[in-house]
Amino acid sequence: MEKIKNALFQIVNTGMLLLFSLSCIYPFYYIIINSMSNPVEIANGVYFFPKDITWAAYQQLSHIPNLYHSVFVSVARTIVGTVLTVLSCAFVGYLVTKKLMPCRKWIYRFIIFTMFFNSGLIPWYMVMKELHLKNNFLLYVLPTMISAFFIILIKTYIESLPTSLEESAEVDGADTFTIFAKIIFPLSMPIVACIAVFTAVNQWNSWADNLYLVSDSRLDTLQLLLYRNLQSNMASVLQSSSNSNAAASLSSSVQVTATSIKHAMTVITVLPILVVYPLMQKYFVKGIMLGAVKG
Amino acid sequence: MINESMKKIGSYRTMGLTGKTKTKVKLFLWISPFLMLTFVFYYLPLFGWSFAFVDYIPGVPLLKQEFVGMKYFEIIFSGGNDFFEVIRNTLALSFLGVAVAPIPVIFAIALTEIRIPILSRFIQTVASIPNFISWILVYAVFFALFSSGDGLINKVLLDTHLIRKPLEPLISDTYAWYIQLLIGLWKGTGWGAIIYIAAIVGIDQELYNAAKVDGAGRFRKIWHITIPGIVPTFFVLLLLSISNILSNGFEQYYVFQNPMNIGKLEVFDTYIYRMGIANAEYSFSTAMGIFKSVISIALLLFANFLSRVVRKESII
Numbered sequence: 001m002e003k004i005k006n007a008l009f010q011i012v013n014t015g016m017l018l019l020f021s022l023s024c025i026y027p028f029y030y031i032i033i034n035s036m037s038n039p040v041e042i043a044n045g046v047y048f049f050p051k052d053i054t055w056a057a058y059q060q061l062s063h064i065p066n067l068y069h070s071v072f073v074s075v076a077r078t079i080v081g082t083v084l085t086v087l088s089c090a091f092v093g094y095l096v097t098k099k100l101m102p103c104r105k106w107i108y109r110f111i112i113f114t115m116f117f118n119s120g121l122i123p124w125y126m127v128m129k130e131l132h133l134k135n136n137f138l139l140y141v142l143p144t145m146i147s148a149f150f151i152i153l154i155k156t157y158i159e160s161l162p163t164s165l166e167e168s169a170e171v172d173g174a175d176t177f178t179i180f181a182k183i184i185f186p187l188s189m190p191i192v193a194c195i196a197v198f199t200a201v202n203q204w205n206s207w208a209d210n211l212y213l214v215s216d217s218r219l220d221t222l223q224l225l226l227y228r229n230l231q232s233n234m235a236s237v238l239q240s241s242s243n244s245n246a247a248a249s250l251s252s253s254v255q256v257t258a259t260s261i262k263h264a265m266t267v268i269t270v271l272p273i274l275v276v277y278p279l280m281q282k283y284f285v286k287g288i289m290l291g292a293v294k295g
Numbered sequence: 296m297i298n299e300s301m302k303k304i305g306s307y308r309t310m311g312l313t314g315k316t317k318t319k320v321k322l323f324l325w326i327s328p329f330l331m332l333t334f335v336f337y338y339l340p341l342f343g344w345s346f347a348f349v350d351y352i353p354g355v356p357l358l359k360q361e362f363v364g365m366k367y368f369e370i371i372f373s374g375g376n377d378f379f380e381v382i383r384n385t386l387a388l389s390f391l392g393v394a395v396a397p398i399p400v401i402f403a404i405a406l407t408e409i410r411i412p413i414l415s416r417f418i419q420t421v422a423s424i425p426n427f428i429s430w431i432l433v434y435a436v437f438f439a440l441f442s443s444g445d446g447l448i449n450k451v452l453l454d455t456h457l458i459r460k461p462l463e464p465l466i467s468d469t470y471a472w473y474i475q476l477l478i479g480l481w482k483g484t485g486w487g488a489i490i491y492i493a494a495i496v497g498i499d500q501e502l503y504n505a506a507k508v509d510g511a512g513r514f515r516k517i518w519h520i521t522i523p524g525i526v527p528t529f530f531v532l533l534l535l536s537i538s539n540i541l542s543n544g545f546e547q548y549y550v551f552q553n554p555m556n557i558g559k560l561e562v563f564d565t566y567i568y569r570m571g572i573a574n575a576e577y578s579f580s581t582a583m584g585i586f587k588s589v590i591s592i593a594l595l596l597f598a599n600f601l602s603r604v605v606r607k608e609s610i611i
Binding site: 009013016018023024027031042111118143212227263269270278281285288 | 319329335338342405414425434438444445481513549550571580581584587
């Protein structure tokens with residue numbers, strides 16, 4: 001009797017969790033297969049495998065104004081932003097561990113305190129405007145350079161490293177930056193990796209700063225372009241132009257619907273995450289564990 | 296002889312900075328650009344709070360602006376604008392969020408009860424993917440599922456004749472709060488459970504063994520060992536979310552807003568954006584921002600106080 005109750009529990013429990021997991025992954029699969037199926041088949045319902053594979057929707061993406069620009073902007077901000085944030089938070093985290101730093105306690109509090117208050121949107125907007133950061137790529141990567149949370153993580157990690165390493169380097173006459181670059185930073189790779197993956201995903205997903213501060217459409221990120229696509233009838237404009245292209249072109253008699261273009265754009269925006277997250281999951285989990293313990 | 300060496304010592308002292316001071320200065324020079332960045336992006340905006348006390352006109356230097364005192368704060372609270380509706384929406388959504396706070400806990404406990412490691416790792420990975428996509432992508436997903444034209448769910452339900460008219464959750468006004476709640480759960484449960492899983496793993500296995508010897512079944516073990524082990528973590532997270540009660544997050548509600556559901560989905564953060572940047576009502580919007588910051592800090596201190604009283608520990 002016990003064994004049956006146990007088995008039943010396992011089946012029901014596992015079943016429900018699997019169902020939830022399915023709801024988390026199937027929508028992406030659905031969008032992917034629909035983005036590469038012929039719209040005629042889509043009307044009948046494409047649920048499990050793509051039918052009549054066609055890349056027309058993706059070809060149409062190149063006709064969306066600014067698409068290549070926005071991909072470039074998103075990739076650029078991810079790379080540049082991650083590098084800048086990681087390096088500056090790591091360096092600051094190291095500097096804060098140096099006992100000889102003047103006013104060390106107050107500097108640390110100065111940084112930590114930023115986690116507890118928020119000046120509000122308008123004041124922040126005004127500062128960015130005065131700094132000429134409106135319509136400027138730097139607005140994507142400068143403000144995130146100082147993140148109190150990451151600095152705490154790195155400081156804690158560096159403090160757990162043996163002091164003999166630093167001391168022997170100092171005796172050998174190395175200066176602060178050399179010690180950081182050649183000894184501390186390489187040794188901090190585990191925690192740096194965590195910070196890097198978090199920052200990279202954040203940068204790829206960011207769009208609010210784009211919305212607030214950018215009116216020049218050449219600086220739009222892929223995310224915002226996707227949102228505007230989803231909202232507008234831009235896609236139907238493309239559809240009619242693609243039909244006229246199709247009439248002129250030799251082989252394609254494939255129509256492209258507004259929806260399949262939306263799906264195609266969603267796929268290129270979400271694919272990096274779908275690929276990176278499962279591979280890097282352990283870094284995310286480690287990062288949050290360390291953060292939770294410290295916090 | 297002694298006088299000579301005394302002179303030498305004296306001359307070292309007068310030569311200038313000693314080694315230690317030189318290091319201190321260098322260290323401070325290294326960190327000052329970063330302190331400047333911190334000041335500029337976090338502290339400098341605080342001076343912008345002064346906008347709430349003047350009739351702010353852009354382009355005019357601050358000291359030349361017309362001082363109006365508490366005028367904008369009075370305007371906020373006098374009614375005749377959407378402020379009270381916005382606060383209602385914000386609080387309703389926050390309370391709903393607090394009400395479902397146990398769900399990641401239940402998910403975590405259920406996950407640790409699975410006996411096949413590959414399955415539980417798979418579920419943990421897949422369930423936390425939605426947490427790492429942007430809200431715009433979340434909107435794209437729900438659009439693909441629920442759009443009345445050709446959303447997946449509507450297609451399936453219509454084709455199998457389970458419903459006759461398409462469901463339209465994305466433009467529903469009546470159910471807007473609950474739909475946003477479900478969307479939030481979809482996005483947050485998998486990742487939210489991870490902290491609890493860590494807490495559960497940290498519970499001493501001996502307790503479970505002892506309970507088994509005493510004849511405790513699965514649910515008794517959960518009730519008497521697992522849950523008390525998680526309660527401290529849960530409590531801290533709950534108190535922190537109390538202090539965030541006015542901040543639902545701009546992004547989720549901005550993307551899901553449309554003319555049909557905006558009466559229910561305009562929250563404080565989106566309202567501040569709309570009034571401030573879209574409508575250029577700088578003073579009004581800054582006043583609301585100050586209100587929000589002040590209340591949030593007060594709530595954080597209150598939550599900290601509660602934590603000290605109940606658990607004899609502070610949060611901050």
